[in-house]
Amino acid sequence: xxxxxxxxxxxxxxxxxxxxxxxxxxxxxxxxxxxxxxxxxxxxxxxxxxxxxxxxxxxxxxxxxxxxxxxxxxxxxxxxxxxxxxxxxxxxxxxxxxxxxxxxxxxxxxxxxxx
Amino acid sequence: xxxxxxxxxxxxxxxxxxxxxxxxxxxxxxxxxxxxxxxxxxxxxxxxxxxxxxxxxxxxxxxxxxxxxxxxxxxxxxxxxxxxxxxxxxxxxxxxxxxxxxxxxxxxxxxxxx
Numbered sequence: 001x002x003x004x005x006x007x008x009x010x011x012x013x014x015x016x017x018x019x020x021x022x023x024x025x026x027x028x029x030x031x032x033x034x035x036x037x038x039x040x041x042x043x044x045x046x047x048x049x050x051x052x053x054x055x056x057x058x059x060x061x062x063x064x065x066x067x068x069x070x071x072x073x074x075x076x077x078x079x080x081x082x083x084x085x086x087x088x089x090x091x092x093x094x095x096x097x098x099x100x101x102x103x104x105x106x107x108x109x110x111x112x113x114x115x
Numbered sequence: 116x117x118x119x120x121x122x123x124x125x126x127x128x129x130x131x132x133x134x135x136x137x138x139x140x141x142x143x144x145x146x147x148x149x150x151x152x153x154x155x156x157x158x159x160x161x162x163x164x165x166x167x168x169x170x171x172x173x174x175x176x177x178x179x180x181x182x183x184x185x186x187x188x189x190x191x192x193x194x195x196x197x198x199x200x201x202x203x204x205x206x207x208x209x210x211x212x213x214x215x216x217x218x219x220x221x222x223x224x225x226x227x228x229x
Contacts, residue, residue: 035217044117045205045220091158102171103148103218105158 002027004094006106013082014114021077021109023092029053034068034075035093035103045091051075082113118142119221121206127227133194136224140187140208146170147189148209148218149181153202164189165211196228 003026013019025034036048049059051068059066063080079086089110095103118141128134140147149161160173164183175181178196183189193200203225207218 037220042222043203043225044222045207047217047219050217102160102163102173104160105150107157 002029002094002096002104004092004104004106006090006092006109008109009107010110010112012112012114015084016081018078018080019082019111019113021079021090021092021111023075023077023106025073025075025092025094027094027096029096031097033095035095036066036075036077037091037093037105038088039091039108040088048077048090079111082111084113084115087111087113117219117221119144119206119208119219121204121221121224123224124222125225125227127229128196130196130198130228132196132228133192134196134226136191136193136204136206136226138189138191138206138208138221140189140206141219144208144210144219145187146209146211147183147187148207149175149189149191150205150207151202152205152223153199156202158205161191193226198228201226201228 005024032053034051038046038048049066056068065078067076089108091108092106093103120139122137145166148163151159151161161175162181163171167183178194181191203223205220205223207220209218
């Protein structure tokens with residue numbers, strides 16, 4: 001079965017702290033894609049990153065970085081020097097081709113960044 | 116603006132009624148996906164269309180149906196509405212129908228059933 005687990009329901013940090021959001025996935029497919037999306041209070045879903053199962057290279061984009069480890073089926077997301085504008089719900093997602101090309105989302109982690 | 120347009124943004128209706136949610140995909144995108152986001156169920160995949168044809172089906176109730184028209188816009192029809200159908204309904208689009216394509220989400224339609 002395919003599953004995405006975001007064990008952290010809510011995280012609260014103070015501005016400028018670093019924070020890591022955990023994501024663990026399950027799939028038997030050898031080809032799959034992992035995503036992170038951000039949902040700010042305004043409600044829209046904003047795409048952050050896509051990673052395919054054959055590319056374990058970590059990625060950094062400004063204050064954001066992602067650590068993909070197939071050995072532990074994890075795709076963690078770190079925000080460095082957090083800012084109040086980072087306050088949002090963050091979703092990790094898994095896309096497979098078996099059974100159709102649907103994307104399975106984790107339950108989300110709500111991040112509060114306090115000034 | 117993501118390029119994916121959903122209308123209406125808000126909808127309030129009574130139990131037992133029927134509503135239609137509309138989605139226009141980003142220009143050039145052939146695939147449309149519908150998701151339901153509720154407080155207790157999170158983001159649930161409902162259905163995908165690719166170039167007018169149903170491609171994948173998720174946890175879509177029999178009371179719900181969807182279609183994609185020749186101009187590629189899509190409609191999600193929800194009938195015999197129940198209180199539990201209150202949720203944020205997202206439409207997303209992608210260029211292709213395969214697993215490698217990224218999604219662009221619309222801003223959602225918030226449905227409240229009273």
